[in-house]
Amino acid sequence: MKLYTIDTELFRLDGGAMFGVVPKALWNKLLPADENNMCELAMRCLLIKDEERLILIDTGIGNKQDEKFLSRYLLHGSNTLDKSLAKHGYSKEDITDVFLTHLHFDHVGGAVEKSGKLLAPTFKNAVYWSNKSHWNWAKEPNARESASFLKENILPLQESKQLQFIDIPKNHELISFTDNISIRFVSGHTKDMMLPQIRYKNRTVVFVADLIPTAAHLLTPYIASYDMFPLQTIQEKTIFLEEALAKDYILFFEHDAQVECCTLCKNEKGKVVVKDSFTTADII
Template sequence: MKLHTIDTGFFKLDGGAMFGVVPKTIWNRTNPADENNLCTWAMRCLLVEDEGRLILIDTGIGNKQDERFFSHYYLHGDASLDSSLAKSGFHRDDITDVFLTHLHFDHVGGAVVREGDKLAPAFKNATYWSNEQHWEWAVNPNEREKASFLKENILPIQESGQLKFIPAEDGFKFTDNISIKFAYGHTDAMMLPLINYKGHSVLYMADLLPSVGHIPLPYVMAYDMFPLKTLREKKLFLTEAIEKRYILYLEHDPVNECCTLHQTEKGIRLKETFNLKEI
């Protein structure tokens, strides 16, 4: 097995929304905001070579939306999905599986491309993986969350016939080396891959833990649909990460790819940060 970091660029989101009830005087120390109160965040995906399969976990925001849409998110950086795949020696046509942790636009946008006046899967040879519970949640969204579930990012996947569902069963074995954990606070039935890699357990955190700045338990995003559920899930997941010595892979941290945790007198805190290639 090999793991490859796939950087797809940076975007900006409101700092207050990203940290919920935590005051700016506190979160601004770790994630400094610009003059518009916006913080920079990564869209860091993961490529897994596993038993003849090439599995891409999440796809970034993509490039098919219009200028007005992108003006809200200030995309920047030199990396793209295609350039990062090429850096690892691959092309999008090599991808056998696209694993979508959830269907918010910054995770699924790159899964679909615009070809003239049509929308089509960006990975023509891949099977796309979601779960039925989350899919139904996304295609029939609530009023609060529907701005994150864009039909043009989602429906073409199903219409292509390339979509398959994973059972919403915690611990489901996606491959011999990848099992799936589920979290329900950020959005319904978000999937977190737990990967056995070089004798380590690497947990892809998606939006349960966006960055090292979110490690303290009360640091919960205002974007989360069920913040008290997120609070409970964070405590369970992060405690387990300490007990089982997980390496946490961070999708949105603008600086840090991976981290480990430890228990301190102040609670669960950051132990180390490092890049994936250092494992």
């Protein structure tokens, strides 16, 4: 098995939205905002070479949206999905599986592209993986998430027949996706988000998606106002962090523009903080 970091564009979101009820005087020390209160964030994907499979976890925002839509998020940086794949010797046609943690536009937008006047899956040879519970949640979005679940990102996947669903166990326990990848289900951010948990070089790497968007969100009450069920996020994050500490997990951050991966420890005040930060290339 081999892991490759796939960097796509950077973007900006409102700092208050990223930290909810936590005062700016506190969170701004960890993730500084610009003069417009916007924080820089990554849309970092993960590519897994696992025997004959080439699995891409999430796809970034893509480029099919109009200029008005994309301008809201101040996209910048030189990285794109195509460039990052090419850096590691791959193209979109090589991808065998696209694993979608959830269907918010900054995670699934790159899964669909314009083909002439039509929309079609970006990865022509891939199976796309979601779960039926989250899929149905996204197809009929609530008022708070309607701006995040966009039909143009979702319906073409179903129409293509490339979409398959992962079965969720009744007790939401960890299940196997491959011999080396398990799936953790969490529902505080959005219903039945899936976090891949990868066994790699005798370590466990967890793609934490929006359960913990950045290293600045390690503190328990630091959660985004985008979360549908904040108290559930706190509970899920607390349980996960205790497990990650006990088992020395490596966390892979999708949205932290500075910290790609880290291990954890507790500081002198008993707070969970970054112990060591590094990249996937540094994992030994």
